[in-house]
Amino acid sequence: xxxxxxxxxxxxxxxxxxxxxxxxxxxxxxxxxxxxxxxxxxxxxxxxxxxxxxxxxxxxxxxxxxxxxxxxxxxxxxxxxxxxxxxxxxxxxxxxxxxxxxxxxxxxxxxxxxxxxxxxxxxxxxxxxxxxxxxxxxxxxxxxxxxxxxxxxxxxxxxxxxxxxxxxxxxxxxxxxxxxxxxxxxxxxxxxxxxxxxxxxxxxxxxxxxxxxxxxxxxxxxxxxxxxxxxxxxxxxxxxxxxxxxxxxxxxxxxxxxxxxxxxxxxxxxxxxxxxxxx
Numbered sequence: 081x082x083x084x085x086x087x088x089x090x091x092x093x094x095x096x097x098x099x100x101x102x103x104x105x106x107x108x109x110x111x112x113x114x115x116x117x118x119x120x121x122x123x124x125x126x127x128x129x130x131x132x133x134x135x136x137x138x139x140x141x142x143x144x145x146x147x148x149x150x151x152x153x154x155x156x157x158x159x160x161x162x163x164x165x166x167x168x169x170x171x172x173x174x175x176x177x178x179x180x181x182x183x184x185x186x187x188x189x190x191x192x193x194x195x196x197x198x199x200x201x202x203x204x205x206x207x208x209x210x211x212x213x214x215x216x217x218x219x220x221x222x223x224x225x226x227x228x229x230x231x232x233x234x235x236x237x238x239x240x241x242x243x244x245x246x247x248x249x250x251x252x253x254x255x256x257x258x259x260x261x262x263x264x265x266x267x268x269x270x271x272x273x274x275x276x277x278x279x280x281x282x283x284x285x286x287x288x289x290x291x292x293x294x295x296x297x298x299x300x301x302x303x304x305x306x307x308x309x310x311x312x313x314x315x316x317x318x319x320x321x322x323x324x325x326x327x328x329x330x331x332x333x334x335x336x337x338x339x340x341x342x343x344x345x346x347x348x349x350x351x352x353x354x355x356x357x358x359x
Contacts, residue, residue, distance in 0.1 A: 112138035117174040117188040122273075122288045125167060125192055131160045133186075135176030146175040164192040193276035193289065200272065201249045204338075212337045213240055215310040216353075219318055219327060226324035235328060238335040241356065243292040245336030248352040250286055255303065256342040256350040263299055287356065292334075298326045298355040303347035310337065313351045326355060333357045 115135045123129055135143045135158070147154040149172050154160055164170055170190040177183040217237040224232050250272050251265065258266035265271030265281030273289045274281030281289075283299050300323045307313050317323035326332075332355040339351050 110138075111141075111178060111180065111182070113143070113176060113178055113182060113184045115174060115176045115184045115186045117172065117186040120189040120191070122191045122193060122277075122285060123164060126163060126165060128161060128163045129190075131162060131172070131188065133158045133160065133174040133176075135174075135184075137178055141179055143176045143178060146177070148173050148175070162190070164190060167192050191277060191285075193273070200253075201246050204245060209240055209245075212310050213238070213335070215314045216327065216335055216337065219314055224318060224324055224328050226318075226328060227321035229321045229325035232325070232328035235330045236333075238332060238355070241292070241334035241336055243290040243336070244287065244334055244354045244356050245338060246290040247283075247286040247292070248336040248354045249338035249340070250289075251283075251299075251301070251352040251354075252338045252340040252350045255301065255352070256340040256345050261301070261303065261347075263301065283354070287354065292356055293359050294356045295359040296331045296355075296357040298329065298332065300326050300351075300353040302351040303349060305348045307349050307351065308339075308341075310339070313339070313353075317353070327353070329355070331357060 113135065115133070117133050118131050121129065121131075133145060133147070135145065137143055144156070145158045146156055147160045149170060154162065154172065160172070160174075162172065170192060171187055172190060173185050173187045175183050175185045220235050220237060223234050226232055254266050254268075254270045254272075255261060257270040258268050260266035260271075263283055265274035265286070267274050267280035269275050271281050273286045276289075277285065283297060284294070287294055287297050300317050302313055302316055302323075304316070307316060314327070317327055334356045335353065337351070337353045339349055341349055
C-alpha cells in the first residue's frame, strides 16, 4: 500500500472552574449565603467517594446542611460519603440553611460507569517513558518562540503521571481505531470512556475517568505516516503555535504521552499528549 507523509495536529487547554454554587440574600440586613456542592465526578460502580460541600454566611452564622437525591435524604452534614450502586448519572443536591429560614442549594453530577479501563492499557516500559519525558523536557528546558502565542522562557520539567498516561493512551487508541481526529472521542467502542457514558467523550471526562483531580488540563494530538518517534512528534508540536504554547506552559506539572500504531489507518501513527496540574 502506498502511503504519503501526512501530518495533522490539534491542541486544547482547559482551566478548572468550580461547578455550581450560588448566592442569596436574606432579610433587611442582606445576609449573603453561598453554597457549593463540588465538581462533577466520574466514578466506578460501587466506588465509595467522599464529597465535601461548602456553605458560608456573611454574618458568620453556622449553617445547617442537607444532602438529597431525588426525595431521599442522604446526609445532614457538609460531608457526604456516597457509594453509587446503579449505572448512569446521579444528581445530588446540597442544601444549606440559615437560622432565619433562608436556604440555598447546589447540585453535583455523579456519572457512574461500569468498569475500569486500565486493564486495556499496556504497561509502558521505563525506557520508553524516559524517552518521552526527555523529548518533552528537553524542549521545555529551552526558550521557545510559539509564534502568535508569544515567546516562552525555559520552564520547569514535567513529571510523568500514570493517570494522565492512561488518558493519553485511550485517546490515541481511539484515534487509531476510528475515523475521528478530534479532541472529542469518537463515541464508538474504541472511545472507552465515551462508550461507558453513552456519548462522545471529552478531555476532562477521560482525565477524570482515571481519577485525576485536576485544576488545569491540556491536550495535544497529532498523526502522521512518518511521525514514528517522540522526538519527531514534539518537534511537530513546537512548530505549531497552539501546541507549542501547551507544551511550554508553566501552568502544567504532570504529563502523559502515548502513541498507537495502526498500519491500516489513514495516518499510521497516532499521538496524544495530555497535561495536568492536580488540585
